[in-house]
Amino acid sequence: MRKVMVVLLLLGVMVSAAAGQTGGDRSAQIEQLGRFIEEDTYAIIHVDVQKVNIKAIFDKCVEVGQWEEQSDYYQQFQEFSQKIEQLIYTFRQTGGRGLYAIFSGADFPGFFVLVDTSEEADFSRLSRFIENTNQELNVVDEDEFDQYRSGRFLVMGLAETIGRVKTIKSATRPEVGAALAAADEATVQLLFTxxxxxxxxxxxxxxxxxxxxxxxxxxxxxxxxxxx
Structure with missing residues (x-):
């Protein structure tokens, strides 16, 4: 059931809306992202957490699913949505802005994640929050998880992958920046590059x-x- 909820949540994110970043900040973000783009980077998923509207997602799912308030689906999804809403709130409070999942041939079929942050980000608090969330949701075994700071990003993933990323050899891929800029206003971007x-x-x-x-x-x- 949880997997179904996650899929619905991710789909719902696409219809949420809020204020976006300024053009200058977005350009700087894409420029710094280039350090993690390799010749064999083949896909990127970007989620602008600032734009995620959990209530809108919940209401849309209830409407599409035609769930009654007393139904198990309604109650379970409401509980799950409230949990995600709290996680997103804390993520924002610690300075988190968005997430980039980077897929490269060297890590296939795995990937690593960049947490984009604001200038006021508390990296120590954000790092602890991510560790605690990973343990609570049991996404990755604690012994296999690693993260480190690189500029405006907090880089996280499997320890083996992060070890490789620390010595990554970036490549000039102007088409990646063009792809990100082309869908700049989207809450979720799924790019095949x-x-x-x-x-x-x-x-x-x-x-x-x-x-x-x-x-x-x-x-x-x-x-x-x-x-x-």
Missing amino acids: PSADQRRVLEEMLPLMYEELETMPVGAIIKGMQWL
Whole structure:
């Protein structure tokens, strides 16, 4: 049941709304993010936590699911929503602004997360909050979890992955910044950003996308794709 709730929550985030960041701050954010983008970075998920409206998500789910107030679905989701709302409130209070999940070939199928912060962020408090939340939700075993600060970001993930990220070799990927800027107002951004080599591999491995589209080779779709 919890997994279903998480999926609904993430879908609901997409319809929430609030004030966004200024253009200058957003540009600086994307520029600093570039330090963590590699040649084989193939996907990025960005959640602007400042824009998340849990009540709107809850109301929308109740409307779509047509849940009665006395139903188990309503009661369970209400309890879950209140818990998430409290976590988001504390996250914001400690200076957290957003989350970036970075997917690279070197970590496949895993990823690492960047916590974007405000200038007034209390990194010690934010770090403790993340550790406590990880333990409470049992996302990653405590012995396997690691995090460290890098500029405006708090970097976290599996210890093995974080060890690699500390010596990451960034690459110039202007298309990644363009992709993030193109959907700047979105609460959630899901970006597919394959490199030239990754596009070539996809083209070679998937000669046809669907049997019913036999006349349309995948190359016609992915060869020139920089982001999606």
